Amino acid sequence: MPYGRRALLSFAALLALSLGGSAALAPAGAADSTVTISQGVDPVTMDPLKRTITPTTNVHYNIFDTLVRQDREGKLLPWVATSWKRVAPTVWEFKLRHDVKFWNGDPLTSADVKFSVEKIKDPTEGSEQGPRVATVDRIETPDSYTVRYITAKPTAMIAGYPWQVFIVDSKYWKEHGDDVGHSSGYQAEHPMGSGPYIFKSWRKDEQLVTEANANYWHGRPSVDSVIWKPIPEAAARVAALRTGETDLITNVPAQYQLQLAGGRNTRLTSARSIRVLFFAFNTLRPGPQQNKLVRQALNYAIDVPAIIQTVLGGRAYAVNTPLPPNFVGYDPKIPFYHHDLAKAKALLAQAGYPDGKGIDMLINAPIGRYNKDKEIAEAIAGQLSQTGGHFTTKIQEWTTYVNFTSSRGLTPVYELAWGNNSYDADNTLTSLFTSDARLSTYANPALDKLIVDARYETDPKKRQAVYDKSLEIIHDEAPWLFMFQYEDLYATTKRLAWEARGDEDIFCDEMKLK
Amino acid sequence: MTAFLVRRAIGAVWVVVGVAVAVFLILHLTGDPAAVMMPPEATTQQIAEFRHNQGFDRPLWVQFGSFAWAALHGDFGNSLRHGEPALGLALERVPASVELAFSALALSVVVAVPIGVLAAVRRNSLLDLAARIFALIGQSAPVYWMGIMLILLFGVQLGWFPVSGIGGIKHLVLPTVTLGLFTMAQLMRLTRASMLDVLKADFLRTARAKGVQPLRLLWHHALRNAWLPIVTVIATELVTLFSQAIITETIYAWPGIARLAVQAIVDRDYPIVEVVVILAALAFVAINLLTDVFYAALDPRIRYE
Numbered sequence: 090m091p092y093g094r095r096a097l098l099s100f101a102a103l104l105a106l107s108l109g110g111s112a113a114l115a116p117a118g119a120a121d122s123t124v125t126i127s128q129g130v131d132p133v134t135m136d137p138l139k140r141t142i143t144p145t146t147n148v149h150y151n152i153f154d155t156l157v158r159q160d161r162e163g164k165l166l167p168w169v170a171t172s173w174k175r176v177a178p179t180v181w182e183f184k185l186r187h188d189v190k191f192w193n194g195d196p197l198t199s200a201d202v203k204f205s206v207e208k209i210k211d212p213t214e215g216s217e218q219g220p221r222v223a224t225v226d227r228i229e230t231p232d233s234y235t236v237r238y239i240t241a242k243p244t245a246m247i248a249g250y251p252w253q254v255f256i257v258d259s260k261y262w263k264e265h266g267d268d269v270g271h272s273s274g275y276q277a278e279h280p281m282g283s284g285p286y287i288f289k290s291w292r293k294d295e296q297l298v299t300e301a302n303a304n305y306w307h308g309r310p311s312v313d314s315v316i317w318k319p320i321p322e323a324a325a326r327v328a329a330l331r332t333g334e335t336d337l338i339t340n341v342p343a344q345y346q347l348q349l350a351g352g353r354n355t356r357l358t359s360a361r362s363i364r365v366l367f368f369a370f371n372t373l374r375p376g377p378q379q380n381k382l383v384r385q386a387l388n389y390a391i392d393v394p395a396i397i398q399t400v401l402g403g404r405a406y407a408v409n410t411p412l413p414p415n416f417v418g419y420d421p422k423i424p425f426y427h428h429d430l431a432k433a434k435a436l437l438a439q440a441g442y443p444d445g446k447g448i449d450m451l452i453n454a455p456i457g458r459y460n461k462d463k464e465i466a467e468a469i470a471g472q473l474s475q476t477g478g479h480f481t482t483k484i485q486e487w488t489t490y491v492n493f494t495s496s497r498g499l500t501p502v503y504e505l506a507w508g509n510n511s512y513d514a515d516n517t518l519t520s521l522f523t524s525d526a527r528l529s530t531y532a533n534p535a536l537d538k539l540i541v542d543a544r545y546e547t548d549p550k551k552r553q554a555v556y557d558k559s560l561e562i563i564h565d566e567a568p569w570l571f572m573f574q575y576e577d578l579y580a581t582t583k584r585l586a587w588e589a590r591g592d593e594d595i596f597c598d599e600m601k602l603k
Numbered sequence: 604m605t606a607f608l609v610r611r612a613i614g615a616v617w618v619v620v621g622v623a624v625a626v627f628l629i630l631h632l633t634g635d636p637a638a639v640m641m642p643p644e645a646t647t648q649q650i651a652e653f654r655h656n657q658g659f660d661r662p663l664w665v666q667f668g669s670f671a672w673a674a675l676h677g678d679f680g681n682s683l684r685h686g687e688p689a690l691g692l693a694l695e696r697v698p699a700s701v702e703l704a705f706s707a708l709a710l711s712v713v714v715a716v717p718i719g720v721l722a723a724v725r726r727n728s729l730l731d732l733a734a735r736i737f738a739l740i741g742q743s744a745p746v747y748w749m750g751i752m753l754i755l756l757f758g759v760q761l762g763w764f765p766v767s768g769i770g771g772i773k774h775l776v777l778p779t780v781t782l783g784l785f786t787m788a789q790l791m792r793l794t795r796a797s798m799l800d801v802l803k804a805d806f807l808r809t810a811r812a813k814g815v816q817p818l819r820l821l822w823h824h825a826l827r828n829a830w831l832p833i834v835t836v837i838a839t840e841l842v843t844l845f846s847q848a849i850i851t852e853t854i855y856a857w858p859g860i861a862r863l864a865v866q867a868i869v870d871r872d873y874p875i876v877e878v879v880v881i882l883a884a885l886a887f888v889a890i891n892l893l894t895d896v897f898y899a900a901l902d903p904r905i906r907y908e
Contacts, residue, residue, distance in 0.1 A: 127767075127856075130866065133684045141642045215656050217642050219649060277687045293695070294858035295769055320767045320856040328754045328766045488639055488871055495638040495650065507643070520644045527647045 122313035124585060124600060127326050127335040131294045131319040135280040137255035138209050141217045144339075147595045148317055149255050152282040152299060156183055156202065156236075156251035161360070161590055162415060163512025165252060169197065169283075170236075173251075175547075178243040179226075183251070185234040188306045191258040191283045199230035204259035204269070206238075206249065211269045221250040245547050246513055253510070256283065285310045285598040294319060299597075310598040327580070330355055336585045337595070341578040342460070343402035349580040360589040361415065362577045364508040365408055366459060368452065368469060368570035369521075371500035371530040377440070377448055378501040384567040386436035388426035391472045395428070397573055400464050405573040410560045411507070411517050413574040415591070418514025418543070418556035423564050426571060433476050445477030452482045453503035455490040460575060466504050469570065497530050506575070510592040514556050515544050522563060531568035611895070615888040622884040623674065626877055627667055635659040636683055636871035657683070670877075680874040684867065689874035693860060693882060699769055700859035703851070704844045706775055707783035712837065715787045719794025720826060723802060734791060741788025746847050750781040750854040767856040778855040782847055786840045793836050797829040804828070830901055838894040842887055 132145040137153050140146070156170040165173075170183040189197040206228055209216045225248050229237040238248040261281040266273030280288050285307065286299035297317040301310045318335060320326040326338045327345050333354060341349065341357070350357045370378040377383045397405040409425045412418055434444070442448050450473075454466030463484050470480040485493075493499045505528070509516045518540045524532035536559060543555040563569075579589045586601040637654045645653075654660050658669075673680065679689040722734040757777060758766035764776050801807065802825055810824045845861065852862040860879055867875035899905045 134686050136686060139686060212652065212656065215653060217640065217645070220642060220644050220646070274681070274687060277685060292858065293692070294856070294862055295699075318768060318856070321862070322854045322856075324751050325754060325767050325854050325856065328751075328759050331759050332762060332766055334765055334767065488869060489634070491638045492634045495647075516644060527645070527650070528643065 122602060123316060124312045124314070124337065124597065124602065125316045125318050125335040126337045126339075126595065126597075127318050127320045127329060128339045129319065129321055129323075129326070132297065132317070134277045135288065135291070136276040137257060137280070137282075138205060138214065138218060139216050141221075143593045144319070146253075147593075148297060148299075149282075150284070150594055151286040151315065151597045152280055152284040152288050153255035153257070154189060154197065154283045155253065155255060156185075158596075159252045159510075159512070159592065159594075161588075163417075163510075163592075165247070168252075169256065170251065173247065175243075176237070178547075179240045181238040181240070181248045183236045183238075185236065186306060187234055189283050190304065190306070191261065191281055192287050192302065193258070193261065193281055195258050195260050195281075196233075197256060197258075197283050198233040199236045200233070201256050201259045202236045203228045203230050204262070205254060205256050207269050208257070208262075208267075209254070213270060214272060218254070221253055225249040242545055243547055245544060245549075245552055246511065246515060250511065257281070258283075286315055305598075307598065311601045312597060315597045315600075330580055330582065333582055336582045337587065338580050339593075339595075340460075341580050343404050343578065345580075346402060346404070346578060354582055355580055356583055357578060357580050358587070358589040359404065359576050359578050360591040361406060361413065362508070362575035362593070363413070363510050363512065363591050364459075364506050364575045364577075365411060365413060365517075366405075366462075366465065366504070366506040366572045366575060367411065368466075368502050368504050368572065369530055370502055370568055370570075371497065372568060373497060373530050373532065374500040376450075376501045377442060378450065380440050381566055382436050382440035383442065383448070385426070385565075386433045386440065386476065387473055388567050388570055389429045389436065390433035390476045391426075391469060391570055392428035393572055396465060396468050396472075400461050400468055401575075404576040404578060406576065407573050408571055410564055410571065411521065411569065412514055412560070416509075416512050416514055416517075418518075418553065418560075420557045420560045422557070423560055426567075430475055437476055437478070442478070445479070448476070448478030448480075450478065450480050450501050452480060453490070453493075453499040454482060454484050455487045455504065456484050458487040458490075459504075459506045462504060462506075465572075469504075494528060497528075500530075502570070508593075514559075515540070518556075518559060518563075519544070522568065531566070533562070533566065536562050536566075608892075608896075611892055615892065618888055619881060619884050623671070623877070623881050624667075626880040627670060628663075630871075630873050630876060631663055631666065634871070636873065639871050640683060674877075674881075679878045682867075682872055682875050684870050684872045684875070689872075689878045692875060693863065693878040696858060696860040696863050697882070699857060700845070700848060700852070700861060702775070703778055703782060703857060703859060704841065704848060706779045707844055708786065708837065708841060710779050710783040711787040711790050711840070714783075715790035716794050716826075716833070719791045720798055720821065722791070722795045723798035724821065726799065731795075734795070738788040738792045741784045741791075744784070746781060746785065746850045747854065749784060750777075750851060753777050753781055754854070769858055778851050778857055781854070782844060782851040785847060786844060789840060790833065790836060794829065794833055797832050798825060801825045801829045827901075831898065834897060834901060835894065838890055838897075841890055845883065845886070 128144040130144045132148045133140055137149040154169045156168060157165045158168045160166055169185055169189050171186055173181060173183045176182045185199060191197060206222050206225060208214055209218045209222050224240050224244055225238045226241045227239050240248045258281045265275040267276055285302050285305045287302050289298040289300050291297040299315045301313050303309050320329055323342050329335045330338045331352060346357055349355045370384050372379050393407045397403060407425060409423045437445055452466050452470050454462055456463045466482050470482045473480040507517055507521060520526050521529055522531055523529055523537050523540055539555050539559040543552050546552040546555060577589060577593060581587055584603050586603060587599060635654060637650045641650050641653055658666060681687060682689045682692055685692055718734050722731040725731055754766045757763045765774050768774060807824055810820055848859060848861040849865055852859040853865060864879040
């Protein structure tokens, strides 16, 4: 029948049309000195004083400056501040460089630092960064290049997280209707920074383009142009890296590590994360988890190295306390709860639960929040069941789960991970182990006192001694199933020289192209 | 016809109002965004302050009242996540979504209708068998899986198409095929079935007996009468395309409104979710209305009085 053939022909022509001319496809970001970075999500705002989420602050780190920077071990390096010291028990003084300029030529001065911190503290701003500058009571600016943070009490740690607070151009902000007390919303899409990369354009969820700042005080960065192009799906992120459409991808799932490490065009880079995963016992709610012996027994019943090996492809490090070894306050003398099922059963019997009889525990966990969160919870439930007790998992979406964590409503066991980029014990212990902390489900007045003492102890040796004591209590009381510190995986194209950092930050001025 | 349109437009307003009320209640009854939005080390007091500043501590009916009043003036509030007006954020993603949805629909129609017709005409031929197998795969393969497979084959192995993002025609190909496949399969089966019905009809036999040219017989007499169910499905498929776009836009990092919606739900960004749902309701109402009008144009026997 003639019409059949003609229709077939036109269909074939259509197919050919849609496929034609696509053979010679150049990778995106074609210019040689352009680097494309693909995180899972797009930044949400260019106002650097509002949010705390990593994919957003990663862009801010490259277009704004901070008073200091952290090196890979968390040590503070001079940046806009050339030096800092405690000049009185409650006064931290920063001396600023004189040659830092915003892109519009405005000099960066102490007034800009003061404005930035005050804007964060301004209640009408609704900034999530409030907790970072909570210890800074007020700010003095004796001259244009000296800033003083005044705290209510002497603090051991430097005040105000100066490696995380971005400095904005106060003159530019005021010109556009943004001052302490009111906001115009203009900054959300029109940043004016002093950083190594100049913001050029941004189409949301598509790409954000930045160009090297030729006049940067620390020298012009090596890579001419950096494009931030988000790709939400991990498999698609990996595919885009393999085709060279992007040069750097974050949050690489462990199952891709062999493929990417052995790739023609790709390489892996990883770092010990500042994030520690744990299962907490809710000791504030009734149940066998209120018995210390039960908590210790369950710590002996789990085999953390086996979970790291099988679930995370070896990409994690077991911890003996809530602190990873590269943190201030870490105590290497504290032993690990090694896997010992016999001991676990003996402790359970001693606690009144022979062969695990009478133990029926729900293990709560989120899904899609942490690397392999659900799988880890399921593995833990399996291992704990070896004691003879009954363990089941309850997995929930993060948005639902997080509401329960706030109300201490998850019981008797729940999974969380804690990222602390101060590399200091205070944030972790205060947030997770003091009686009145929102996320703490453990209460011990003796421990509360030690943690507060350490916070205000300015002699490092004495402070470490207080932490040693605190960690001994935590280890013995076992309010957690102690798990591991993650290792973060990134992958890059082979032409890009850049190494991963444990704090999840990406500094593009550290990048070089081969 | 005018009276009909006016009636339908009034009905449409009620649908949108109903949707707005429902989405507001569902969002606000399932908890507020404070815990998701605030950093983990925030204290209970800081969270309470955030809640107060955002007005989440007011009675629900007060919150709804101020939402409805502002929405009537085109103000859906600022996105909690972005700190910018939610309506603008949503509207700027519409073109990308429309581009993808319509190209997927166009591809489906252009491929599915001719093949469906041919499969009906040459029933039980090799072509018919191939078309049916293709339809089976197209309808049963999950969009998610199909998307990844297309990326691996045409992006990574063959290097024909870019694997993510928006750009020229080349960027459009893989997402269009992924999104269009399900609809294509659906339409192909329907066209085939509809044509099979019509081909058996008396008037076709009469036409054939009159000596009408085969091609004219098929396109003019048969397909014209088989169109009605096909058009209905094309319209409803547009709705399906929007929901499937949630997955397609995520896999291909397509900057559309569905991806914005997913992220907003994850963050409990109320204003964005409300705007997107209301915009979707408006779109669906408009599509349905257009379909009804289109019926009348297609089939002279249909008249709205």
